[in-house]
Amino acid sequence: MTLPRTIVPVSDDEAIARIERDVALLWPKAARTGPLGLAVSGGPDSLALLLLAHAALPGEIAVASVDHGLREEAASEVALVGEICAALDVPFTPLKVEISQGNLQARAREARYQALGEWAEKRELGALATAHHADDQAETLLMRLSRGSGLAGLAGVRASSHVPGHEDVLLIRPLLGWRKAELQEIVASAGITPALDPSNQDPSFDRVRVREHLAEHQWLDPKQLAQSASNLGEAWLALQWFAEIDWEDMVHRDPNGQMTITYYANVPRAIAVETIMRIVGELGGMVSRAEAGRAFDRLWQGENASLGGVLAIPGIEKLDKIGVDMRAWRFSPEPPRAVH
Known part of the structure; x- marks a missing residue:
């Protein structure tokens, strides 16, 4: 990732209004108690989230970037995110984590959310946003269908939840209705070359193979698949609601x-x-x-x-x-x- 001499802010009124609506649906203005924290890795998706949020919520965002210590390039990518934030006059915090033994991806996720949750609490942020998008959701749905997942798994990535281990920190994903190509275009228009994680091209990962399959079969519309996951998420919330009633009425100590x-x-x-x-x-x-x-x-x-x-x-x-x-x-x- 290289830093341009001048970052071109997002000026597309339609895109700005769209992200404002998407954030407000998950984090209503009346419920806001602090800035919106953004988890930014330096990849195209999270950089697009930063650029969009900077345009839609000027002076109301803060950024953190996590170095998992798994790739040599990670430290320089975090530093460059910091430089972009400095150019945009956005508060920035670098975070460093250590990954414990076990499933590497799962442990990295746990460590990342632990660090981000602590950062959000310390900064008294109103919510934390990540850059999961429609293509991510479609890939997740297909992977879980292939594994025979139940409704909880098929609901995919939730648009709104709480940071694991930090239940007081609202976690939102306002880009679930956006395609990856749209986000890449936003970053390119800003004059930024994003970081590229080589694992995103490694066919040994299920997600990469699913991504390639989606690219080869145009009849599989990622946006519609993501909408299906959203519908399943609503069904899952309804099931949880009835389960709570079942607990209150039918469980006796x-x-x-x-x-x-x-x-x-x-x-x-x-x-x-x-x-x-x-x-x-x-x-x-x-x-x-x-x-x-x-x-x-x-x-x-x-x-x-x-x-x-x-x-x-x-x-x-x-x-x-x-x-x-x-x-x-x-x-x-x-x-x-x-x-x-």
Whole structure:
């Protein structure tokens, strides 16, 4: 990435109005308590977010750039983002993280959001924005379809959520309706040559292969795929809403203080799976949706289920406030196994 002598700010009124609308939908003006933080890597997508936000929210943004220490070029890319911010008179903070052992991409993501969350809290930012766009969303949807993901996975990247580990920090992704080519054009028009991550060209990564497939098959419209993911996201929010009602109405703790929870199961499987996961968590265990789904199937057939250190025993019981017999599944910590 090279820094031009003069950065040409975004002047397209339509683009500025568009990003203003996209940000306002996720972060209403009446709810704003501080500047908008931007995570900018130096790639074309995040630089476009910076340029758009600079034009739409002058004096109301701050930028951070994370060096994961995984590539030699990373430090110089962070420095150049800082130079661009200086040229635009935007507050800038470089962040350096260390990646722990394990899945490299997952650990890098965890470390990045941890650092960004801490930065947002320290700066008292109103929200944090990342540059995920429609092509990212389409790729994510196709990858998860190929893996047989459930509704939670097919919902893709959420337009609005919270920074993992920093639940008080709103996380927004205002570019999910924008195509990558549009963002590249914005950066090119500013006279900036963005950084290019070589991993984005490495076919050993699933995302790169999916990207190549989309490029080869024009009938697959990334923007429409992204819209489908958005629709699935709305369905997922509706399911979570009903799961909360199920928890409040149909989950009962033992009145004598025992570590036993009774669940009156009377909802579709997808909702019951969320409730089962929450019950196991309340009893000190941890379980995936796939495991909770298998437990549901066993319990529905009248069989005991063991999951996450919790034993579930099915039965039938009359629920007083309804006055009808219902499935009553009792969950309690599994007893210690005998050692011979």
